[in-house]
Amino acid sequence: MNEQSPRKRPAKPYRRPKKDPVRILAFEALRAVDERDAYANLVLPPLLRKAREKEGFEPRDAALATELVYGTLRRQGTYDAIIASCVDRPLREVDPPVLDVLSLGAHQLLGTRIPPHAAVSATVELARVVLGDGRAKFVNAVLRRITAHDLDGWLEKVAPPYEDDPEAHLAVVHSHPRWIVSALWDALGGGRAGIEDLLEADNERPEVTLVARPGRATTDELMAVLGEDSALPGRWSPHAVRLAEGGEPGALEAVREGRAGVQDEGSQLVALALADVPLDGPDTRWLDGCAGPGGKAALLGALAAERGAALLASEKQPHRARLVERALAGNPGPYQVIAADGTRPPWREGSFDRVLVDVPCTGLGALRRRPEARWRRRPEDVPGFAPLQRDLLREALRAVRVGGVVGYATCSPHPAETKAVVDDVLKREGVSAEWIDARPHMQGVPALGDGPDVQLWPHLHGTDAMYLALLRRTA
Numbered sequence: 179m180n181e182q183s184p185r186k187r188p189a190k191p192y193r194r195p196k197k198d199p200v201r202i203l204a205f206e207a208l209r210a211v212d213e214r215d216a217y218a219n220l221v222l223p224p225l226l227r228k229a230r231e232k233e234g235f236e237p238r239d240a241a242l243a244t245e246l247v248y249g250t251l252r253r254q255g256t257y258d259a260i261i262a263s264c265v266d267r268p269l270r271e272v273d274p275p276v277l278d279v280l281s282l283g284a285h286q287l288l289g290t291r292i293p294p295h296a297a298v299s300a301t302v303e304l305a306r307v308v309l310g311d312g313r314a315k316f317v318n319a320v321l322r323r324i325t326a327h328d329l330d331g332w333l334e335k336v337a338p339p340y341e342d343d344p345e346a347h348l349a350v351v352h353s354h355p356r357w358i359v360s361a362l363w364d365a366l367g368g369g370r371a372g373i374e375d376l377l378e379a380d381n382e383r384p385e386v387t388l389v390a391r392p393g394r395a396t397t398d399e400l401m402a403v404l405g406e407d408s409a410l411p412g413r414w415s416p417h418a419v420r421l422a423e424g425g426e427p428g429a430l431e432a433v434r435e436g437r438a439g440v441q442d443e444g445s446q447l448v449a450l451a452l453a454d455v456p457l458d459g460p461d462t463r464w465l466d467g468c469a470g471p472g473g474k475a476a477l478l479g480a481l482a483a484e485r486g487a488a489l490l491a492s493e494k495q496p497h498r499a500r501l502v503e504r505a506l507a508g509n510p511g512p513y514q515v516i517a518a519d520g521t522r523p524p525w526r527e528g529s530f531d532r533v534l535v536d537v538p539c540t541g542l543g544a545l546r547r548r549p550e551a552r553w554r555r556r557p558e559d560v561p562g563f564a565p566l567q568r569d570l571l572r573e574a575l576r577a578v579r580v581g582g583v584v585g586y587a588t589c590s591p592h593p594a595e596t597k598a599v600v601d602d603v604l605k606r607e608g609v610s611a612e613w614i615d616a617r618p619h620m621q622g623v624p625a626l627g628d629g630p631d632v633q634l635w636p637h638l639h640g641t642d643a644m645y646l647a648l649l650r651r652t653a
Contacts, residue, residue, distance in 0.1 A: 195306030195314075199233045201282065204246035205308055208278045211251065211550050218247055218550060250278075250285045251549040252381045255353035256329075257284040259336040264323040276313055279305050283321045288329040298322065344370070352377035357557045358542060365591040365633070372637075379636035380545045380552075386421040387412065387443050388433070389473070391480040393510055395437035403430060413640055414623045415446040417477070436508050441473040442547075444634045444641030445589075449477045451619035451632075451646060452534050452585035459581055465530040466491045467520040467574050468537055470498030472505025474587075475515075478534065483511025490525070492518045521569040528579040535574045536587040537567045537599075543589040543643030546636055560594050567599045575609045578651050583614065586647045591633055596645040600631070610653035616646050 203225050210216040222244060229235040229243075250257070261280050262269050269277065283301035286292045292300075298321045305314035327335065337350040345363070349356040354377055363373045390397045400419045401409050412418020420443075421427065432438040464482045469475040469491035479489045491506060491513065493499040499517040506513050518524050520535065540559050545552050567588070574584045588595050604611060613630040620626060625638045631647040 196303050197307055198300055198304060199229060199235070200239050200243045201246065201300060201304045202307065203229055203243045204250070204282060205275075205278060205304060207243075207247045208250060208282070209275060212274055212278065215554065217548055218251060219548065222247055245290065246282055246285060248383065248549060249289050250281045252546075253285060253289055253353045254281060254549075254553060255355070256333070256350060257281045257288070257353075259350050260284060260288070260324060260332045261320065263332075263336055264320045273313075276305075276309060276317065279309060279317055280320055283317065284324055287321065287324050288332065294325045298325065340370070348373065348377060353381060354545075354552055355555075358545075358552055358555070361542065361560075361592050365593055365596075366635070375637040376635060381549075382546060382636075383423075384442075384546045384636075384642075385640070386427060386440060387446075388419045388421065388427060388430075388438050389415070389441040389446050389477055390417045390419065390432070390438050391436075391476055392417060393480055393484055394508070395432045400430065400432060400438060403432070412443050412446075414620070415443050415450060417450075418443045418446055436476070436505065439473060439476060439505065441477065442544075442642045442644075444543075444639065444644035445473055446477060447620050447623065447634065447641070448536070448585065448587045448644055448646050449474045449481070449534065451616055451648065452532055452583065453478065453481045454619040455532075455583045455614060455648060455650075457531060457581065457583065459531075459579075461485060461531045462487050463530045463532075464489045465525075465533045465574075465577055467523075467533060467535040467577070468570065469493045469502045469515070470495060472502035474534060474536055475502050476505040476509070479506050479509040479511060479513050482513075483509060486511070487531070488512040488514075490530070491515045492520060492523070494519045520573055521566065523573055523577060525577060527576045530578050531582045532585075533574045533578045533582070534585045534587065535570045536589075537563075537570050539563055539567070539588040539590040539595050540592060541589055543591055543645070547642065560592055563595060564599065567595060568603050571599060571603045572609060575603070575611050575649065575651055580651050580653060582651055584611070584649045584651070586649065588645050589642055591635070591643040591645060596633070597631055597647070600647045600649070604649075609651075611649045611651050614648035614650050616648045619648065 207221050207225055210221045211218055226240050258269055286297035287294055302314050302318045305317040333351055338346045340347040345356050345359050348359045366372055366376055388400055390400055397419050408422045410420045427433050427440050464487050466475045466478055470493040475491040482489045491502050493502050496517045499515055503515045540555050541551050571586050578584050586600055615630040616632040617626045617629045626632050634641045634644045
């Protein structure tokens with residue numbers, strides 16, 4: 179009996195990939211961060227506005243896109259370790275757009291409540307749209323390997339044991355470069371629990387905090403407009419209001435008019451502490467020597483106006499000086515904004531009663547707001563900022579009169595950017611000044627350490643990791 183030859187199955191008709199506007203937008207944002215060294219907090223808002231206008235994005239669509247972008251960036255180190263164990267080549271040999279799609283898929287599988295089958299299906303469809311069918315098959319294979327374990331299961335497989343290498347373990351588990359883990363641990367001190375709490379706080383979505391600028395708006399006004407379900411009072415600053423998740427600060431009339439603004443509570447505390455120090459003699463001229471983009475300057479300007487003092491806000495970069503002008507517009511007291519280099523200032527020595535310098539730094543204290551920064555910074559960046567930081571502090575101390583006060587602030591807890599800078603300037607620059615204990619000028623804020631300087635922490639205070647040293651010129 180002759181066997182019949184098997185029939186060939188008819189080829190499946192080509193199916194166009196389904197376009198998912200939310201995931202396409204998230205992919206575009208990640209590509210901008212990767213290709214152009216852009217920041218997600220600058221890239222995402224215009225993409226979302228365009229999507230609302232053209233794609234009919236609803237709030238839940240915007241919320242999902244935001245979570246996909248920020249969640250993927252925050253956990254990039256962890257996801258890279260997991261993806262590396264699921265591919266047959268070094269990650270550096272995987273095309274960056276493919277790796278971005280894989281990371282988006284990994285976050286949906288391991289960092290959200292999206293069902294695994296839906297996460298895989300949606301990510302493969304995204305790959306078909308943005309990468310093509312061939313590479314989509316690769317994405318599908320890798321994601322199916324990732325579904326073999328949940329996040330805890332994967333961490334047991336890819337993270338070195340804590341007992342063998344504590345810093346490497348924490349770096350993988352909490353998605354920070356190892357050198358940053360080491361630097362933060364040195365700054366924080368203590369054992370394992372504290373550093374784990376800090377690293378985990380860096381991976382949480384930060385609250386949006388508003389400042390009601392004194393004399394121009396009140397927290398009661400903001401709370402009344404927002405409603406009890408949408409806002410909470412600040413933890414420490416009397417001028418702060420915290421928005422509930424999904425709150426839109428730009429929708430508030432007080433924000434549009436500049437009477438209130440978006441400002442982290444730690445940033446508010448720095449300005450308030452400088453203004454709180456008592457002075458002997460005149461208190462009529464204040465300086466913000468590194469004023470861009472203008473949040474602290476606007477708060478200082480409002481505080482100065484209440485006392486009849488004038489503020490000079492100086493910013494080296496002209497485009498940032500324009501942002502300062504915008505932030506200060508409408509300030510009830512006298513103020514001036516100039517574009518000037520604080521290391522070669524145009525003002526005379528001893529011209530001011532109070533001076534703030536919030537110096538350029540690595541930004542390691544704001545990693546929860548700019549998660550991509552942790553992957554861009556390098557250990558050699560830290561000493562690179564040191565000469566500028568020292569020059570700015572030295573000139574700030576010269577700018578203040580004898581008996582006046584200087585606030586040295588930085589959004590980094592790295593020891594080389596904080597107390598080491600102050601100690602070095604006081605010892606080597608021939609400037610006569612003494613430390614002021616900053617802790618009494620942040621009344622009600624706990625866990626401020628031994629002083630005289632202050633270090634705020636995300637896990638202890640719910641703020642960015644702001645540092646403040648207060649100094650009084652003595653001669």
